[in-house]
Amino acid sequence: MAGRQLGWRRADLLQLLLGVNLLVMPLTQARSLRFVTLVYRHGDRSPVNTYPKDPYQEDKWPQGFGQLTKEGMLQHWELGHALRQRYHGFLNASYHRQEPIPVHTVPVAEEKLLKFPLGPCPRYEQLQNETRQTPEYQNESVQNTQFLDMVANETGLTDLTLETVWNVYDTLFCEQTHGLILPAWASPQTMQRLRRLKDFSFRFLFGIYEQAEKARLQGGVLLAQIRKNLTLMATASQLPKLLAYSAHDTTLVALQMALDVYNGEQAPYASCHIFELYQDDNGNFSVEMYFRNESNKVPWPLILPGCPHRCPLQDFLRLTEPVVPKDWEQECRLASSPADTEVIVALAVCGSILFLLIVLLLTVLFRMQAQPPGYRHIADGEDHA
Template sequence: MATSRLGFSFLLSLFLAVACSTVARQLRFVTVIYRHGDRSPIKAYPKDPYQESDWPQGFGQLSQVGMMQHWELGQALRTRYSGFLNKSYDRQEAYIRSTDCDRTLMSAEANLAGLYPPEGSQLFNPNISWQPVPVHTVPESQDRLLKFPLLNCPRYQQLQRETRQSAEYVNKTRENANFMAMVANETGIQNISLESVWSVYDTLFCEQSHNLTLPPWVSPNVLQRLKDLKDFSFRFLFGIHRQVEKGRLQGGVLLGQILKNISEAANTSRPQRLKLITYSAHDTTVVALQMALNVYNGKQTPYASCHMFELYEEDSGNFSVEMYFRNESGKEPFPVALPDCPQRCPLQDFLLKTQSVISQEWDHDCQVPSTSQDTEVIIALAVCGSILFLLVILLLTVLFRLQAQPTGYRHVSDEGEDQP
């Protein structure tokens, strides 16, 4: 009987220890990056039967479907972080930033409508289940955090030129030459390339999504091939050649800010009320970030897809980072892990394994190395130096010959001699 009681006590103690351990682990901070919702196409191709006037708000605008997608994502985030975030909006708890683009600003607002429906005193009109929540932005020309690729970077432009010379890019161009010639003929686009063909797929995808009839030349195989080329164009932007360095110049900029915010949240000596930072952006933003993290799956990120960073404080007092990606409405996000790190990655390991793509001096890293930047200058200096060297040799030769003449010899004209 005593043995039975001891066994029961041991099991009870073990259960309580596990329970306490589970309770002790707490979520401390969340960062969310999502793509805008469904939209109209960015542009039409020259022979496109549908032009801007065929879209209610014109090109590149969030649709009602896109609004619903983000409202549902906001509700999903509200459910996921129930008990962590306040039920009602608290401006010191959440910060939202968007690119300065209609569809991302509107996506953020629709998302917030699902995340923070007004309750009690926040309900300013009983007939409106919505409240204004600030969304911050900066002009696109000044956005160096969310608008990728960052083109004002000479070194990145050089890396792209080198990427065009890579075997993979050259082979891909050769393999698709006839196909792209057909697409150019059907669309009326001149000088089509692997870098520009994405816009054809984007336009056709939007038209198909909005139940518009596609031209006869757009078979399912053609549409799939265009999609594959669009996926390749993302890899061209942020990978294929020197992916780590591209990551440092592109997605690593955003990752660096995210990790800075996470590190500040993990600083227990300076507790903060901020719990959530949300970034409303584009597919290129999400891809650039995931390429820098080396977790990109090679496929286009769907509308309203969402990458999450969650900072946890373990019962030991240490911190860990978990990542999740939600790419389909109605389904739970799936876990994402850094290479060579568990999905529950210790914060210090996470920082260590990503430091190669975090730039300490982005402006400096964007400069083209002098060995290639100054090639023409070096050649010009070399030519000038050679000419100068020859002139010096010529001058020394003349001086040497003058000094070699006999001492006291002086040539005078006959006209100055005395007559006998």
């Protein structure tokens, strides 16, 4: 009996090892990998900014604020190394000049795909105002009033809210990561609470209330491009084997909120969301998603709600269709209220009346100018002497 139990354990271990190998190398004989899309966060960086009372200002950071550190560079190297191993046999092992790697960038002011939240979008701002009225947001606000007052007093910030306190956590986190001594008020308990509020601010941006519509105005924009790329590769193979989007934590949160696979926590440095397109021997295509959020572990499988992990492409497109905008600019506009409609009708009536008056006035002036100079109409019977 004991030997039989040991045998089962060995079998389970073997199955586990096989499963891990499949995650590391997802290629199989029955199907082929055709296309990969990566969306990854930048690596470790210095703080984007700081607070007035912070003893560590920009001169404490060798490259200034918001710049990649040596640790961040190493994280990118590790990500590249892991991807090279994962796609061995799919990508060339050595450089070929016939396969260059183009890098595309756009000015920040023109970025409409990777920097979230996207704006200006009046409807999204309206949704955010409505989110602030939800019980969850109101309860969070009440429970953290005194805490936010304390943080504001210690930092010197005058406009600290549930939506902006993440900046304080980000600064303290960067300083702590790089061995700088935090002020006494930034205790482990305070840091834990700040981290929770930071995660809440992400959910505020893309969820809590009307998540599907928020997705259409935010993460659904990037998802639309990814869907388009998958479709092109499945029909015409007009793209490179691999596309990589370098982005931010908010990019990954917005995308994963749209896919409804977000785990509620900030995406760590150099984390990577992976889309893989496979073709079966029968010609059918399927999509698999993975998330690499820990450098010492293989990427975690992500499952789109309503579909198995190996999701048929047509099902993937069908299930994600509701969160993809048809016309982003049109959907960003505010719907007219009944009062607005009445004003528009009133203005239209007034405009029509004014137009008719102008036409009448012009008609009278035209007739007056059309009469010859010196002409005077003489009635019948008038004396001509």
